[in-house]
Amino acid sequence: MPVPAYIQVILPLRLEWEPYYSLPEGVKVEVGDRVRVLFARKEYVGAVSAVGVTPRTDENRILPILAVEEGLPRVLPDEIQFWRAVSDYYLCSMGEVYKAAYPALKTGQEEVEARNKERLETRLEHLKDKAEKARRDDTRERYKAEIETVEALLRGEAPVSVLAPVTLSPAQEIAARTARKALADGKTVLLHGVTGSGKTEIYLKLAQETLDQGRSVLFLVPEIALSRQLEDRIATVFPDVLVFHSGVSAARRSQVASCVRKPGQYLVLGTRSALFLPHHHLGLIIVDEEHDTSYKQDAPAPRYNARESAIMLGVIQKAQVVLGSATPSLESLYNAETGRFVKVDLKERFHSGDEAEIRIIDTVAERRKRGMTGSFSRKLIQEITDTLDGGGQVLVLRARRSYAPSVQCTECGKIPKCPHCHVPMSLHRGPDRLECHYCGHSEPYTGICPSCHGELQPLGAGTQKVEEELTNLFPERRIARLDGDTPDTEEAAIIRRFAAGDIDILVGTQIITKGFDFDGLSLVAVLQADSLVGQQDFRADERAFQLLEQFRGRSGRRGRPGRIVIQTREPEHPVYARLQGSDDADLLAERKLFGYPPYTRLIHITLKDSNEKRLDYLSKELRNALLAAFTEADTPPAVIGPYAPAVDRIAGESIRQLRVMLARNKALTALKRTLAQAVSTFGKERKYAAHLVVDVDPV
């Protein structure tokens, strides 16, 4: 009798092991094949992770597979190796990574069609439109040249993948040379270039060189909006660029996956999920705006950061990795300090203009002098007036969308809160409603207090209110708003109108800072900067600095000095000093002093439960379980908590957190595994696994 052949299969579930199956006689599979199997009486399509194995479970209980899914593409060994790396690092299951890499939707469609012609035609139309609207001769000429090339491509004359060669400025050339050398030594490069220094040109140059050597390129951006902008720029050099993010239709994404899977070369421009394409022969991975927290997936697992994961993928693919930012993450600065990365600086702007001037306005002092009108100081109003009179454009940042962040009863003082979360609800206009920004709960706004029937009054000003104030202050100006309430369909139009000079003042939340390159922008105003800094989280200041620095980069491009005006109640805050040129080293030193990341590794364990008593009890029990698991360790990690986070009830569930800080030494990997094991055992023994979330390197 032939011995049955056993295999292991990765299932799209939160399973900590890969279950065994047997193969019916005559059926052969290889690692990576997709198979249909039964698990807990349900059918799943999994990926074979091992063949010819000796099962460690009772052989009588092993089921045969139901079928081999011939129609589905085979998962490459490199992909499985990458999933393994992600699952080890982020303490999640292989199944969770598999699910992220092969969402159910993607498995359906497999037709391969490049649709090159259609894309080129769209591009041509777009270019003609741009050429017509161009305000400068040299820009128009550039578009015209490109139109000719695209037309030639459409006529089938030039089936090339590289159109215009990238020409670097001398400063960029020096940076590229340093980068090449470090990359050749196997180092990750951190390109630290001020906004407008032309990091994109350097990426493109390196990409071109990689493609010339016959290898592929993955270009990562943190957000879809950035991808849209870069797509045009990249397509002028590589018309065959494959775009991959959640804004692309599922059918198109599956086409991109098919194109990548084919033997040839490719260049993919995408958001973090593009890491999970079936990559092969990757020569270069670019991570633009590497500091951006959008690279981190918060939920569901894998809770991975694309920056760290890109490096893992780079190792597997033997690809070079370039991270770039005007405001590198402390994590990357630390890696540069320890020699793991090589930092390459690019200190001058391509269109050398002066750095934006910074002016800090103390709103407490202004209010005392009666210098405030609503959200605006008289000084800022003057700045805006001068800018507009001089023909410039203005961006106004207010970090909170809504009309008012909260409302309060004038009679009884009550502040209406979300029935499911411990947070005040924000007032939104048109139609008037109260909205919870945590769970999305929304109810009509009547202006009447639900408990005493007194009158409700808006507290503070969100973006909608700021827009209203600006309309009153500058009635003759064209004013628009861009925030989370802006429909997706209008977002691009607003950005285009602002770029074309058809809007004088643009108000918005953080989204208005993202990479936009506006010729006419000369003043950036930040209202209530305190809502960016001064939160309890030790990472808030780093993020506030990055945001403000990026914001500064948005103003005064093309040789015109810009201005950034910051209104704050706390003008002495160190974030502003750093903005005015104090050293990154100071921030690192502070982190070192307190033993915070990047000098340690941080892991958050979040517990959620609608039963608060049980939650409190089990949070403490979990802390004890962790301490017990760590007793043997030479450098036992610090376990902080359980504590209630700033918002401790969301969508009807109370929240507690444990914070574990691990030393960055040789024992780290083993200790992480111990932690994962302890959490998993706890989850099983207490039947509490569904309430626990482990997050490695939370942001």
Ligand code: ADP
């Ligand atoms: P960064 O990404 O560093 O903020 P960009 O890549 O957006 O900078 O470059 C800023 C501006 O300078 C862009 O308009 C870009 O087209 C232009 N630029 C930069 N380098 C070059 C170059 N080598 N040749 C032509 N234009 C360049």
Ligand code: ZN
């Ligand atoms: Zn809520």
